[in-house]
Amino acid sequence: MKILLLGSSGLLGKSLYLSLSKNFTVKHNGLVKRKKDLSKINNIKYLLNYKPNLIINCSGETNVDMCEKNKKNCYEKNVGFLKKLFFLKNKKKLNFQFIHFSTDQVYNNKNSFKNNEKSKLKISNYYTQTKIWSENIVIKNSGMVLRTNFFGKSKSNKDSFTDWIYHSFTNKKKFFLFEDVFFSPLRILKICQCINLIIKKGVKPGIFNLGSKKGMSKYKFSKEFAKGTKIFSNNFVVSKSKTFFKVKRPSYMIMNCNKFEKSYKIKLPRLIEEIKKESKVYLKNA
Numbered sequence: 120m121k122i123l124l125l126g127s128s129g130l131l132g133k134s135l136y137l138s139l140s141k142n143f144t145v146k147h148n149g150l151v152k153r154k155k156d157l158s159k160i161n162n163i164k165y166l167l168n169y170k171p172n173l174i175i176n177c178s179g180e181t182n183v184d185m186c187e188k189n190k191k192n193c194y195e196k197n198v199g200f201l202k203k204l205f206f207l208k209n210k211k212k213l214n215f216q217f218i219h220f221s222t223d224q225v226y227n228n229k230n231s232f233k234n235n236e237k238s239k240l241k242i243s244n245y246y247t248q249t250k251i252w253s254e255n256i257v258i259k260n261s262g263m264v265l266r267t268n269f270f271g272k273s274k275s276n277k278d279s280f281t282d283w284i285y286h287s288f289t290n291k292k293k294f295f296l297f298e299d300v301f302f303s304p305l306r307i308l309k310i311c312q313c314i315n316l317i318i319k320k321g322v323k324p325g326i327f328n329l330g331s332k333k334g335m336s337k338y339k340f341s342k343e344f345a346k347g348t349k350i351f352s353n354n355f356v357v358s359k360s361k362t363f364f365k366v367k368r369p370s371y372m373i374m375n376c377n378k379f380e381k382s383y384k385i386k387l388p389r390l391i392e393e394i395k396k397e398s399k400v401y402l403k404n405a
Contacts, residue, residue, distance in 0.1 A: 120144070120318070123171035123215075125157065126178030131220065131307055133275035135177060138311035143318070146171070148178075157200040160207070167207055173322065175218045175314070176201075179253075186246035187366045197249035198256070205260045216322040217262035218314070222250050223302060223330065225266060227369035231303070231334065235375040236266075236326045243369045254326065263322050266374065267329040270393075271307035272400050279307070284341050285401060288350040296338040297360040303334030303373040306393045313385070320383055327379040331390040334373035343391060347398025348405070 120143050126132040127147035139145045146169050148157060156162055157178060179197045180186055186193035201219075208215070226234040227241035242248050254264045270281045278286070287294040305313075313329060335343075338357055345351040360368060376387055 120173065121146070121169065121171045123147070123166060123169055123174045125166075125174065125176045128275055129177055130273055130275055130277050130279050131269060131310065132177035133273075134271075134307045135175065135311050135314060137274065138308075138315065139175075142315070157204075158195040160203045163200065163204050163207060167204075167211070167213060170213070171215050173216045173218070173318065174204075175220075177220050179220075180249075181222075181246070183244055183246045183364075183366050183368060186249065187244060190245055193245060193249055197246075198252045201253055201256045205256060208260070217257060217260065218317065218322060219253065219257040219262055219264050221254050221264050221266045221326075222247070223266055223268045223304075223328075223372040223374055224369050225251055225254075226372050226374065229371045231301075231371070231373035232375050234328070234371070234373060236328060236378055241369055243367050247369070258324070258326065261324045263317070263324055264326040265329045266326065267310060268302055268304035268372065269307050269310050270304050271397050272404065280304075281344055281397060281401070284344055285348060285350065288345050288352055288354065291352065291354050294355055295358040295363060296341050296355050297363070298336050298338040298357050299370050300337045300360050300368070301334055301371050301373050302337065302340075303330040303332070303376075303390055304393075305329065305331050305387070306397050308397075309388065309393065313379075313383075316383055316385065323382060327382065328374040328376045329379055329387075330374040330376050331388055331393050332376070333389040333391065335390055340390070340394065343394045344398060347395055348401045 122145045124147040127136045180193045225240045273279045
């Protein structure tokens with residue numbers, strides 16, 4: 120099994136590379152510096168010369184504000200390069216499977232059970248729009264889409280949500296926590312385990328939600344994590360996200376992941392369990 124990993128320098132990509140490299144031959148677009156830019160078709164051609172059996176895409180522009188400010192750049196990173204990649208696949212008659220990471224931000228339904236793969240999607244901003252476009256391209260080409268969100272100690276040069284929480288509580292400066300944003304992320308480590316499981320049992324075309332059970336608000340998540348890492352203090356302000364961000368964002372992203380559980384015969388963990396496990400990682404490295 121030869122795997123090509125795109126976006127290997129990111130939060131998820133770096134951890135996924137370290138995990139997959141234990142069992143598979145993995146090439147990534149960061150190996151050659153000048154080949155990192157996936158908007159250039161010659162760079163994509165170069166990477167496809169590797170003739171992978173599986174491509175995993177963790178790349179893309181995820182900064183919601185930047186996507187709104189520079190829509191052209193956002194489109195190229197999230198949509199344009201996928202069009203070029205599948206154009207080359209079909210032209211060269213290449214045979215590889217494809218796993219594409221998408222986002223839970225395509226949902227915004229208070230009833231989490233309704234936030235399933237067949238739900239009507241909510242376009243909150245341009246970032247969300249590009250993720251939906253990218254999903255459509257992948258599905259059209261018989262790929263697998265994983266809608267997800269994640270947290271955990273970063274192994275890249277970018278901070279995760281829990282890194283930010285940890286720094287915010289420990290530096291004692293005032294910061295804001297949102298009580299009106301609900302989500303159901305998984306630990307990065309758990310997502311890596313799920314990808315290994317998918318490879319073992321087989322990549323299945325279609326859209327799958329991949330998250331934890333019993334999601335919660337970002338405010339509650341932050342409190343539970345801070346208590347678990349023994350850094351809790353009162354230097355935060357409980358706020359509403361709608362009064363904080365200029366660019367609109369969804370509020371209800373807790374996902375129904377029954378389809379993934381049934382397809383891969385796995386029981387996904389409750390979010391509180393994931394927080395407790397990751398808290399131990401931070402305590403160990405404190």
